[in-house]
Amino acid sequence: MTYRFLLSWRWLGIFLMAALFAAICVALGNWQMDRRNQAVAEIRRVQQNYDKSPVPFEEVRQLFEVAEAEAKWTTVSVSGRYLAADQRIVRNRPNNSAPGYEVLVPFRLTSGETIAINRGWLPIGNVRSGYPDAVPAPPRGNVSAVVRIKPSEPALDRGAPAGQLASVDLPGYARQLDYPLLTGSYGVMASESPRPAEAPQPLALPSVQEGSNLSYAMQWITFGVLAFVGFGYVARQQARIAREEQEPSVATRSPARPPQQPRRRGRGEEEDDLLDRLGL
Structure with missing residues (x-):
């Protein structure tokens, strides 16, 4: 072949x-x-960090300044006050597959530094397109909160209306403020005290399924x-096809010879045969 x-x-x-x-x-x-x-x-980061006891902000301050992948979901305790005047709504943030917004608020720590806290999620509004119907105000005065660290997100190539952000891009957010903001990571709300009468909905738990x-x-x-x-x-x-085309079959190379008819015997041969049988 x-x-x-x-x-x-x-x-x-x-x-x-x-x-x-x-x-x-x-x-x-x-x-x-x-x-x-x-x-x-x-999944490994969630399992290692999500449910651990909170650590004081002072021990992990550098994580809010420069994000570290393995520190994601680390639980941190902070104390200070919200700067509600600079609150922003982050657009296009699904929660449990529902479209909506997230509420991002600067939080002035007792040390004087400022971080951003994601207080939770709001559904899309029915009154005004592109806005939630209402944004619950954060607690006033001194607040103690527990947050989980998430790194800043990339800037998106699209704008947002006044008072809103296209993503949790902390450097871009910081440029809108009149004071320094730690831009490596922000905190996702786990709990706060005093607890307000109304608050955004908690964000969905991170998935621990590998998927397909x-x-x-x-x-x-x-x-x-x-x-x-x-x-x-x-x-x-x-x-195989080429072989069959190039090699003629046996029938083509050596055609079968037709069977020969027995030769008719002459009269003399028949008489001799009869004499042989009689022994003459």
């Missing part, structure tokens, strides 16, 4: 297409594996392998 046809431009092109398809599948598989690894790392990324990765890698399996199968079939 010959495979010399694989050196033709046509078959080289088919092979390159199969290789390109396989490379794309492997790249997509690696992308799904990266997403799965990110999910696993996030691993199975998707395996599927893409399998598709990549099947590209070469399919190429090999088609090439083998082509080689």
Whole structure:
């Protein structure tokens, strides 16, 4: 069985297409594996940090100045007062799959430094498009709060109405304020005292499910392998067809000879045979 046809431009092109398809599948598989690894790392951070006892702000101050990935969800206790005049509403923030907003408020610590606290979530409003119906005010005076650390988010290439933010971009938020703001991380509200009569809804708990990324990765890698399996199968079939076309069948090379009719015996031969039988 010959495979010399694989050196033709046509078959080289088919092979390159199969290789390109396989490379794309492997790249997509690696992308799904990266997403799965990110999910696993996030689950580990939640399990390590989310339910731990709060630590004083002074012990983790640097995390609010420069974010560290492994410190996400670390529980921190803070004391100070809200600067409600500089409160902002963050747009397009789903919570349990429902669209809405999050409430971001500067919090002046007793040390004199200022951090941002996400007080929770509000549903979309029915009165004015693009705004919640009402924003509960934060407690006045001295407040003790427990928050969980989250890093600042990237700036988005879209604007927001006055009093709103497109994302929790702390450096961008700080440029709107007349005082310094720690811009590495912010705090997500866990509890506050005194407890207000009305407050935004708590944010949903972070997921601890890996999702389907691993199975998707395996599927893409399998598709990549099947590209070469399919190429090999088609090439083998082509080689078989070529062999049948190039090698004539036995019937074509050596046609069967028709059976010969027995030769008719002459009269003399019949008489001799009869005499032999009689022993004469």
